Amino acid sequence: MIGRLTGVLLEKNPPQVLLDVQGVGYELDVPMSTFYNLPANGDSLSLLTHFVVREDGHFLYGFASEGERFAFRQLLKISGVGARLALSVLSGLSVGELAAVVAQQQVDRLTKIPGIGTKTAERLLLELKGKLADALPGNTAIVVDAHNDILNALLALGYNEREAATALRQLPPGITTSDGIRQALKMLSRV
Secondary structure: OOEEEEEEEEEEEEEEEEEEEOOOOEEEEEHHHHOOOOOOOHHHOEEEEEEEEEEEEEEEEOOOOHHHHHHHHHHOOOOOOOOOHHHHHHOOOOOOHHHHHHHOOOOOHHOOOOOOOOHHHHHHHHOOOOHHHHHHHOHHHHHHHHHHHOOOOOOOHOOOHHHHHHHHHHHHOOHHHHHHHHHHHHHHHHO
């Protein structure tokens, strides 16, 4: 019904934003991955949306990329996963990281997300297997593998997951494993 909104960002209150579209204010819930990349209040913003009608209300969810929206919709198709849990997953993992977690069947990475226990994590891995590759652009399998290798190298060197994930987010897209490890170590040594 509502596929995209473009307007002026009025307010940011995690995880919700208020977007003025020609005089109409739309409240959208967004994953933290989108929230962290929002412009300043008063700037123009365009978000892809997913509209949900439930018995208790109408809800609008916003996403910075098609990949995030696709992953959100795939998560909603899983029994027992609602919009709040889907947003939590996308707030805890990028789409690429989620695809890698699913490909490698890493239950422990999913259980670190608030609201996800072992059984839910196992169900997510089973239901999402093979479905997230479509959300990622062409070379993504290689990029995801490189990011996984970089992450595993940093963890093996004694960095915690938060430090490693922060360094990974700062790496340029399409970086090779060896260059990624080198750059991540430089970033982490400055901290």
